[in-house]
Amino acid sequence: MTPCSANHSAEAEILNILSKNTSDAVIWMNQDGVILHVNETLLTLSGHPGEYFIGRPFGRFFGVQMLHELNRSKVYVRDVNERELELEMTIAPVEHEGERIGILAIARLSKPERLQEQVLMRQIRQLTYYDSLTGLPNLNKFKEVWRHLQNNASAESTSAIVLLDLDRFGIVNHYAGYDRGDDFLIAVSQRLTSIIRQEDPVFRWSSDRFLILLQDVNKQQVRQIAERILEQFQLPFVVKQMEISITPSLGITMSPEDGEDVDMLLNNASTATYYAKETGKNSYRFYSRNMDSGASLALEQQLRKALERKEFVLHYQPKVDIAHGEVVGVEALLRWNHPEFGLVPPNQFIPLAEESGLIVPIGEWVLETACLQNKAWQMAGIPPVVMSVNLSPRQFKDGNIVQKVKQSLDKSGLSAEFLELELTESMMLDMNYAAETLAQLKMLGVRTSLDDFGKGYSSLTYLKSLPLDILKVDSSFVRHCTDNEQDAVLLKTIINMGQNLEMTVVAEGVEEEGQLEVLKTFGCHQAQGFLLSKPVPGEAIPSVISGIRTRFQAET
Incomplete structure (x- = not known):
């Protein structure tokens, strides 16, 4: 018996068989229409727990009163996000040894293609x-x-x-x-x-x-x-x-x-x-x-001096075309080369930089430096790659981001086709601003990507509505794809979704050969992670590119 049921006896065997051998939603009621059992399919579709349905009138959720007259009719139920799901439902009384023991309802989505999206969204949550x-x-x-x-x-x-x-x-x-x-x-x-x-x-x-x-x-x-x-x-x-x-x-x-x-x-x-x-x-x-002024102001002052003293550096992590074994891009990653503590990772200073507003000039420095570096590689004869630069929420909403990007391209001489801007899901919440800004960036010829997909709210609406070029799958979907079947199915679903939306799909956090093989089997376009290369200083990129190419050639 599934855990989402009330106590019953004669119908137990019937319900077990139905629950385990159907992809349809199964609802079992008593003669008065009170729900006694629902199966996992209904919970997956709706996002509600079993307790949401059990012990309550059927009509409360499905708007149905005359249970014995309903057959192959359309009904509606609200999911956990208050969206209406349209179901095709068949309801019939059930008899056992000549005695009516309850009422059975079997339903499926009128639009079956939404099932995959419902399952995906529940797992992402x-x-x-x-x-x-x-x-x-x-x-x-x-x-x-x-x-x-x-x-x-x-x-x-x-x-x-x-x-x-x-x-x-x-x-x-x-x-x-x-x-x-x-x-x-x-x-x-x-x-x-x-x-x-x-x-x-x-x-x-x-x-x-x-x-x-x-x-x-x-x-x-x-x-x-x-x-x-x-x-x-x-x-x-x-x-x-x-x-x-x-x-x-x-x-x-x-x-x-x-x-x-x-x-x-x-x-x-x-x-x-x-x-x-x-x-x-x-x-x-x-x-x-009395701690506030000491800690925050001291660190903020150090950040201001870091920009003046040129203590910030960029490291670069390659992105590899999985099918051909070629480095097609690099991501610029900010580091603080503190004179006392050495290289400070961004999670230890970016939040304060964002809060204090310093992230805007720091972000401008990153954008300009990354463009100059990419152009320098091209001038040195290195095969062209796309430079990815992360934008912060404050930088994106500053209002001048399109102009700042254009200035960096003009100053470096880098063609816009070799620049990619990585955005996070939180920047998409203001859909009108995001759509207008992305359209202007697209007119410049700059590519845009959605970073860490699945790590936040993961609304599919903006994936379909906004002119994004690249979908970066968060490393949490990659980490266990070789030893967890559910994670593998979820990863494949996301990759397929990106392909169907005609986006380039990049998998982050690839650290094992098995993960790379799974991504190759699923048709993922690009991979990034420690298996291929850690982030390295700019001068090391030529040898890293050569090493990755040699490695893939040896495997083939």
């Missing part, structure tokens, strides 16, 4: 809220849980957000390898969940950052939990027969004392974490308002 590596809920889920918590909290309720940032995690990846680094993060997530109370969920925010939401606690209880975490991290982690010892820095913010807005509280926790690291790491700090 799942990936939107959970981290594919550790299985922990992610930042999107954290914000959803926080909103629910706030809506149901009493006036006296006090909560805490603990941000755990691993100290010097980059060393683990560098010396132990990225596979062990991933296994280490899984081990960290397991240890955290084992030492935290069951009612206090753990979330993965980013690569080496975790969030813990503590509910109905006072400061003394939070201190005890923080100290327990630090104590547990004194024990080494054993990952693939290697002992790894690493310490965490914890930043803590309390609500409502430090605020109730979730983004403000996350910023507060980050600020407190900064102080924990600055004062020696392996410690915890509670947020206080």
Whole structure:
């Protein structure tokens, strides 16, 4: 019996057979039209859980009153996004040993091609809220849980957000390898969940950052939990027969004392974490308002000086045509060559740059430098490639992005056909502005791509409506395509969708030969990832291009 049913007896065998052997939606009711059972197909189509239907009148969802008269009629049900789905439905009474035992409804979409889209969107929503590596809920889920918590909290309720940032995690990846680094993060997530109370969920925010939401606690209880975490991290982690010892820095913010807005509280926790690291790491700090000017202003000032002192550098990661083994493009990736800390990854300074507005001049520098570099490669006789440049939301909405792109092309002498601009889904929310801006960029001859498809909201509307040229599939869809059949099917569906929309499909995060083979089988156009090349300085690109070409030639 499927889990989405109420208790019943005589009809159990019939329902089991139907639920397991049909792609149609199955609804089982009693004589009064109260729903007792629905199968997984209806849940997939609608996005609702079984409890949404069970125990409620059939007519409430399908607008049908005369159940015994309905046969091959069209009915409508609203999905989780309040969209109307048109169904063809057959309803008939069911008898067992001469006795009527209930009413059975069988339905299918009037437009079957929507099923694939419904399934895809439901799976994407799942990936939107959970981290594919550790299985922990992610930042999107954290914000959803926080909103629910706030809506149901009493006036006296006090909560805490603990941000755990691993100290010097980059060393683990560098010396132990990225596979062990991933296994280490899984081990960290397991240890955290084992030492935290069951009612206090753990979330993965980013690569080496975790969030813990503590509910109905006072400061003394939070201190005890923080100290327990630090104590547990004194024990080494054993990952693939290697002992790894690493310490965490914890930043803590309390609500409502430090605020109730979730983004403000996350910023507060980050600020407190900064102080924990600055004062020696392996410690915890509670947020206080006098921290704000110290941490944010100090980092902002360093960012301003970094632009003046030319501390920013670009590294480039190739994109390879899978069918022919040729490098057809490179993506420009920003790094901060800090005089004290060395290369600083973008996730540690881009958010502040975006908030302070510095991202606009930094973004202009990236665009101009990338165009100049691509033109320099062409002048040196390197086969032409397309240069991809990431735009930030603030840069895209600045209002002058088309003019800035034109200026960079004119100054470098680079032809527009060799420039690609990568945009994220959040930039598509203002459809009118996005459509107008993309149309102007297309008139210049510049290509545009949608980056990290599936990582955010993944509305298919703008894929069909906006003049985008390239679809970049987020690495989470690639990571387990060789050992998880569902992930493989989902990956193939996205690739097929991009092809049907006549877009070039690029797979990100390719790290294994098996993944590349799967992408080749599915007809994916291009691949990008550590298997082919890590991001490298501009002077290394000629040898990387040559090495990739030689490798593919040897395989054929």
